[in-house]
Amino acid sequence: MNGPTTGPTTGSLRVNGATLHYEVRGQGPLLLLIPGGAGGAASLDGIADELATTYTVAAYDPRGMSRSTLDDPEAEQHVAEHADDAFRMLELLAPGEPARVLGISSGAITALHLLTTHPSRLTRVVAHEPPVVEVLPDAAEHRALVARVQETFRTQGLMPAMAVFAAGLKKDGSDTAPQPEMKLPPQAAARAEQTMANLPYFVGRIVAPFMSYAPDTARLAALTDRLVLAGGQDSRGELAYRPAAFLAERFGTELLHFPGGHTGTTTHPAEFADVLLKALIA
Template sequence: MTEPTTGTLRVPGAVLHHERRGSGPPLLLIPGGAADAGLYAGLAPHLATRYTVVSYDPRGMSRSRLDGPLTDQSVEEWSDDAFRLLDLLAPDEEVRVLGCSSGAITALALLARHPERLRTVVAHEPPLLELLPDPEPYKALFAEVRQLCRTDGPGPAMARFAEALGGGGAEAERATELAPEIREMAPRMHANLPVFLERVLCPFAFSVPDLAGLRRAGDRLVPAAGRDSRGQLPLYGPVARLAELLGTEVAEFPGGHVGATERPREFAERLLAVLD
């Protein structure tokens, strides 16, 4: 597998680590959760024959260091980071974007604020709880997980999170089958868990998307979800409601919430079809 070309970008308050593979029109992959650019290490090679594939570590994650102390993170600031990365790597081109989970929330904000810079945005399962019919139970759960991480650490917090969202042995079994480059990311992801659980999870999941801005750019947006996420309200529900509000349909992808890592080849085939 060809190693990516890496670089850094100075942004207000942080230095971002980014990676680039392939050639062709630019395609930005925005990671979510506690992941970094390595989240897409299995997916990117399947895309790099047709696109210049760029990903990065969000601020405060892994190799993207903050200048000052860690505070609650902002969807707007993270979308600004993505915009600055676009200006660095593809200043004169419309860019295609894939964002997964909290990365999809960043992608939606990027589209609402800078539609002229984007050709297509695939937002895969953004956990926007405010779009649910009754968000309060899930908001209480997410707040509980955040507090549990602060008092007992990320291990018990993630166990509670997985239990409440229906995770279990099947997911753990699939994780052991992930590609070596994804397993290589695991120590970094573990180190990122306090950042995500304490400073990203609630600010992002409790945010309200700019529906007016997304309606104006609706022809560029593809709301997406994993087929295996059907019936999981906090995963499939928000994007299904978003699609309904925007008068479109959900594009289903192979796998579940982490289909891009569980089934990278099949996920890439579906993504290429959507982008075309």
């Protein structure tokens, strides 16, 4: 399924409780991109174009984000259901064929669950800074952070809640919060507007269930031949970086570093894609 050189082929996929918008470009083996945070498929346009010379690159808006609509806008969200959405996407675009997956942030949590439930469908999964804070020794502290974010969102609104969230994500001992996940280049005004529109859903429906998700670490340990845990060069010490680093050490595998920080796909797309292409060779 190849799109024209002027842009991706777009489509929609009906799944349980939602309709997913997806985009496909390039040719070759399937590479599925799962965006994170409040970003949809458009947030990965920069790397998708770079990768499409080697792979059939598919990206989609996770359920409830951007152009992927929910039947019930108030429905609770679950990692397992988001992972099933990714599996349905694989089945649509490369039925029965092994595929590669890149997951970013909350999308990396989806990718980890997908790997534990459908390992035979995947040859390589790159998980970039999945905030699976439940694996950390100080998990209770991060549960308290999520609770503060939710309470602030309920009582004070979106931006105060984002300020609490950003403060909790910063480096240990740092007075400067990391680049917020919704940060996009100035020239991407339309994308920034859409990302801002997604933020209430992200804070209200995604942050808590995803950051309370505890991955099956025993299962993941048995699948390290196809799992690449990754972090940003500039993210060291930040909360989103720590779980991947912790799991890589626990599994005795190397933590792959990508250029930039948590939003390296946006700030360093060409360099990020170059590192990813090397990591995807199974």
